[in-house]
Amino acid sequence: MLHRMQSGGTSAAPSLYDGPVLHIDQPSASEIAERYLRSLIFSGQLAPGDKLPSERELAAHFGIARITLRAALRSLEQYGFLVIKIGSKGGAWINDAATIRSRWEDWMTANKDRIREMLEFRRVVEVQIAALAAERRTARDLKLLAAVEVPGTVSRPTLVHWHFGFHDALAKAAHNRFLEEAMISVRGELFVPTDWDLTRHRIHDVEGLHGRILDAVREKDAVRAAE
Known part of the structure; x- marks a missing residue:
């Protein structure tokens, strides 16, 4: 309940909140990008074996820095949804269907x-x-x-x-x-x-x-x- 301090018969601005402290987790830019890419994988718009656009293109699409995008891609790689290769012919590919399902089932169990x-x-x-x-x-x-x-x-x-x-x-x-x-x-x-x-x-x-x-x-x- 919000309490108002009384002074001379008038109400002041709320001074205390008598209740539990709420902790609201706001997703970071990299988490938002990660969720979006994951939704494309699960909807079938990105199929196993598909190659993602370049980091520059993806970063521009999301309006984020490339270092922020890399955090999203690394997380997807860690979960087994992407395969990332470094080098002149590198890039990020959607992993095979069996691996994606297996890794997700592990996540579901936990x-x-x-x-x-x-x-x-x-x-x-x-x-x-x-x-x-x-x-x-x-x-x-x-x-x-x-x-x-x-x-x-x-x-x-x-x-x-x-x-x-x-x-x-x-x-x-x-x-x-x-x-x-x-x-x-x-x-x-x-x-x-x-x-x-x-x-x-x-x-x-x-x-x-x-x-x-x-x-x-x-x-x-x-x-x-x-x-």
């Missing part, structure tokens, strides 16, 4: 509580996005959602890109940039095995789910969209 919290956060965000999209969608939003079609070529990058593409369009239809940023943030932090295993035997189930959400959004049924 961070079970964090994974549980992120899964809970993701569910809350996705439900709220679907409900708001149903309430606020425009005709243009519906066109963008309907345009996200199942890819003809079945591979992890194409299927995950399709799956995330639908949810990206849904987030834009919610017209809340904080929720949209939250979804992108948790995607960069969380690798969900069901996203990895989005293969042909599940594609019809996921396509059906997308269809039901789209129908609810089209009919502006927020309750059904959030189910």
Whole structure:
């Protein structure tokens, strides 16, 4: 509770905060760059074997110093997501899929509580996005959602890109940039095995789910969209 010092019957500015001290961790520039690159890997936009742009290009893209970018790349290399080679023909490449999954499973095992919290956060965000999209969608939003079609070529990058593409369009239809940023943030932090295993035997189930959400959004049924 904020206490105000009384002086001559008037209230002064708050002087004390009677409560716990809150420690808010703000991500550094290198952490933000790392999360963004990780989200591209998990969405399939950066596939195993792909080479990243040069340090100069990446640093300019993020608006950060090259030394700051290197910290992000070194962290991704340490976790096993990147392979970095030094020299005139050097650069940074996305590691192979098996290594990425293996290293992430190690991380998941060591961070079970964090994974549980992120899964809970993701569910809350996705439900709220679907409900708001149903309430606020425009005709243009519906066109963008309907345009996200199942890819003809079945591979992890194409299927995950399709799956995330639908949810990206849904987030834009919610017209809340904080929720949209939250979804992108948790995607960069969380690798969900069901996203990895989005293969042909599940594609019809996921396509059906997308269809039901789209129908609810089209009919502006927020309750059904959030189910």
